[in-house]
Every structure is written in structure tokens, then in C-alpha cells.
Amino acid sequence: MKSIFARRPGAAPFGELPRGQRTAKPSLHFPSRISPGNVVVLRSVNAMDIQYSLIRSRKRKKTLSLQIGSRSEITVQAPYHMPAAEIQRFVKEKQAWIEKSLRRQALQQASHSKKACETGEQFYYLGEACPLEAFFDPLEYPGVVFRDHRFFLNCPADRKLRKYFLTAWYRKQARRHLTQRVDFYSRLLGLTPGGIRITSAEKRWGSCSEKNHLSFAFRLIMAPPQMVDYVVVHEMMHIREKNHSSKFWSLVLEVIPDYQTRRLWLREHQQHFDL
Numbered sequence: 001m002k003s004i005f006a007r008r009p010g011a012a013p014f015g016e017l018p019r020g021q022r023t024a025k026p027s028l029h030f031p032s033r034i035s036p037g038n039v040v041v042l043r044s045v046n047a048m049d050i051q052y053s054l055i056r057s058r059k060r061k062k063t064l065s066l067q068i069g070s071r072s073e074i075t076v077q078a079p080y081h082m083p084a085a086e087i088q089r090f091v092k093e094k095q096a097w098i099e100k101s102l103r104r105q106a107l108q109q110a111s112h113s114k115k116a117c118e119t120g121e122q123f124y125y126l127g128e129a130c131p132l133e134a135f136f137d138p139l140e141y142p143g144v145v146f147r148d149h150r151f152f153l154n155c156p157a158d159r160k161l162r163k164y165f166l167t168a169w170y171r172k173q174a175r176r177h178l179t180q181r182v183d184f185y186s187r188l189l190g191l192t193p194g195g196i197r198i199t200s201a202e203k204r205w206g207s208c209s210e211k212n213h214l215s216f217a218f219r220l221i222m223a224p225p226q227m228v229d230y231v232v233v234h235e236m237m238h239i240r241e242k243n244h245s246s247k248f249w250s251l252v253l254e255v256i257p258d259y260q261t262r263r264l265w266l267r268e269h270q271q272h273f274d275l
């Protein structure tokens with residue numbers, strides 16, 4: 001991800017030097033690029049510290065720019081003579097945006113479909129990206145324990161085996177959560193499904209058979225609860241209407257007024273919920 005901000009600062013800092021310095025020419029030639037590894041930390045009282053590389057450029061006249069690289073590294077480019085305080089102020093102004101971008105980037109990186117299932121990787125559970133801690137203790141039961149928004153996976157360092165345990169855990173949570181939601185909407189809507197099945201489907205979130213058996217992909221449990229609910233209501237409405245007619249959608253609309261937003265959200269985020 002590459003994001004750029006540029007702005008023209010209010011006052012040009014140079015040209016306002018004290019009189020004595022105004023005519024003084026620098027006696028030393030500094031490279032126009034001060035080391036890109038010139039890392040600056042912007043201390044923040046109640047949020048994260050922002051660390052960035054500062055590049056001062058002679059070519060750059062008035063604008064400051066801020067970029068976030070693919071590895072979350074932040075680079076600020078500034079005019080050569082701009083006072084540090086002004087640069088800090090600029091970064092501080094962008095702090096909320098930077099944090100939001102870094103969070104979004106972390107979420108995107110959490111959603112790589114080819115997961116190695118290694119410590120530090122993020123896995124979704126009900127819309128939340130939670131880090132994995134993988135280890136192997138042969139004296140303990142293998143498998144997943146989910147605690148304090150973290151996955152603890154005890155398993156030999158084998159990708160397939162780790163995936164197997166994670167999938168088993170997801171399926172179990174999917175069954176529990178979806179059974180609960182289907183029960184809730186059964187009572188609310190007075191609809192009785194023939195049963196619930198959890199599948200490994202990759203292309204669809206759910207389905208409803210002729211005999212009203214509901215199927216849900218276990219991956220659905222990675223999505224936020226309101227998205228899960230939309231899929232539940234969608235499939236349950238097929239008990240009444242076995243098609244996607246306007247009558248069907250109006251039935252969904254009665255229960256989930258913002259179903260279109262949720263439907264679109266799922267479509268856009270589908271690739272993130274993979275193992």
C-alpha cells in the first residue's frame with residue numbers, strides 16, 4: 001500500500017532567518033538527501049509512537065509528503081531547510097490518518113490466503129483480527145485455545161497440521177454460533193429449518209436446500225456478527241422463497257434493513273476470510 005499526503009505549510013520557514021544568517025552561505029556541502037535511515041520518533045502521549053524516516057531534499061521547495069510503504073515504514077520528505085518542529089507538527093496532524101492506515105494494512109496482511117500458520121500471523125474471528133501463537137508442547141493436548149483475543153496453537157510445526165487444527169476450531173465455533181443465531185431467528189420469524197450443516201465451501205457463504213436444510217461455510221465465522229446474521233436471515237428466508245425474486249429481497253429487508261450494505265461488505269471482503 002502506498003499512500004501519499006502532501007501539503008503546503010502555512011509559512012515558508014526560510015527567508016525568515018535572523019538578519020545575520022540571511023546572507024551567510026553554508027560553508028559545508030551536505031548531501032541533499034540526509035540519510036534515509038534518519039529515523040525520527042514522534043512521541044505521542046496517549047496513542048502509539050510514530051517512527052518515520054526523514055528525507056530532506058533541496059529540490060523540494062515547499063511541500064511536505066508522507067508515505068507509508070508496504071512494510072508499514074513511514075517516510076516523510078521535507079524541504080531541505082524546514083525546521084524540525086514544523087515537520088513534527090505535520091506528522092502529528094496526520095497521526096489519526098497514519099494509525100488508521102497502519103491498522104488497515106495490518107488487516108489486509110492478516111488476510112493472506114496462503115497462511116503459513118506461524119506465530120504473529122493474524123486470524124479473523126467474528127470480524128476481529130487476532131494474532132496466532134504457535135508452539136509445540138508434546139505433553140499437552142494439541143489444538144487451539146482461544147483466549148484474550150489470541151489463538152494459542154499447540155501443534156508440531158507443520159503447516160497442514162496447523163491448518164487442520166485451526167479449521168477444526170473454526171468449524172466448532174461456526175456450529176455453535178450459527179446454531180444459536182438460527183435458533184434466534186427461527187423464533188423471531190416463525191421459520192423452522194430442517195437442520196444446519198457446516199461446510200468448507202469457498203465460493204458461497206450459505207445455502208438452503210429443497211428440504212430447508214441450511215448450510216453455512218465455516219469461514220463465515222471469521223466475519224463480523226452482523227454479517228453472519230445477514231447470511232443467516234438470507235438463507236432462512238429461502239425457506240419461504242426458493243429464489244432471489246424481489247419478493248425474497250423484500251422479506252430480507254424487513255428483518256435486515258441495511259442488508260444491501262452487509263451483502264456488499266461480504267462480497268468485498270470475501271478474500272480476507274480464508275485459511
Ligand SMILES: [Zn+2]
Pocket residue numbers: 234235238243244
Ligand atoms: Zn440466496
